[in-house]
Amino acid sequence: MTESASARDDKTPRTARGERTRRALLRAAADEFGEKGFHEGSISGITRRAGCALGSFYTYFASKDDIFRALVADMSGQVRDHVALRLPDARDGIDAERIGLLSFLEFAREHKEIYRIIDEAEFVDHAAYRAHYETTASRMAARLRKAAERGELSDDVDEVHAWAIMGMNVFLGLRYGVWDDSRDPQEVAAIANALVANGIARKA
Amino acid sequence: MTESASARDDKTPRTARGERTRRALLRAAADEFGEKGFHEGSISGITRRAGCALGSFYTYFASKDDIFRALVADMSGQVRDHVALRLPDARDGIDAERIGLLSFLEFAREHKEIYRIIDEAEFVDHAAYRAHYETTASRMAARLRKAAERGELSDDVDEVHAWAIMGMNVFLGLRYGVWDDSRDPQEVAAIANALVANGIARKA
Structure with missing residues (x-):
């Protein structure tokens, strides 16, 4: 184990109460960075929102950079888990993509700060930004490949399809989740899913 | 005319030489902000790269914010013009989207700084960021509607399709243009275009 991994491990909560405090700090960090951005956001702003002492912050996080990195990983995982919970309802590989988008649109409406935080990672922590999208795309590509093996998608599914979807x-989450939520997410997901299933070329 | 519009108009170059200097400053700003980001980038860095005096900068731009806003509008327009030049080659509305993506992939490979600049606008000048995407989506939606009227696309083309495409x-530009250019853009555009045309559901 490297020294830095060992130092990091020391910050992992050992009790349920510790885990609750760490989660409260991450939620407060989402509000603080979502509202003020990384540069204007502060550790004291986070502890104030979380209602905990500065010492508690340093029990779980080494710095502002450290909690930001943890927050990006946490939001990335939240999206993944939120979508994964709903996927077992899918009828097939195409329907899985409809449900994936629908649950993401719902998540984006509930967590409008997610774009600002993930997008700011491009500048604050580029490796975390890239990891978020590469991990998400790999997960989607694996899902598409399995559906193709089950005979539900065309055989030539490719990594390009995962990045495209x-x-x-x-962008549908930005447009119909964050910027304007006047349109029914079910309808948006159905239109996009029909594109994924059969495209938009006029059929003879 | 409002006072601020009149102040802005005063900065518009009146001669070909003035226009060349303004363009040299925009190109230098793309390098400066693309490399250092908005916060670390400076007006003196821009004039040094452009090889012109500080006074020339203020002949054409009021501030660092002002040239950044002009740069976002300029890059947005460059993408539009680059794609528009190639669109007359399209066989139909579907092929137009293939050519649109292909020319965008080529543009992204040549101008890798475009993502950093447009994405940083989300934080530096949110109105410019939103305008870039809303304008691009409106243009695509109009193109899709016209193709549907010509009978080349299904009748139910929707704003959702424009945002989806x-x-x-x-994301294909980020993945196959900026991060990794080992894959043939023609191939990437062909795969994505087949998805737009006919989807990826297994056909009976």
């Missing part, structure tokens, strides 16, 4: 979802 | 293009 992820990009669709990100 | 734009999102695809943005």
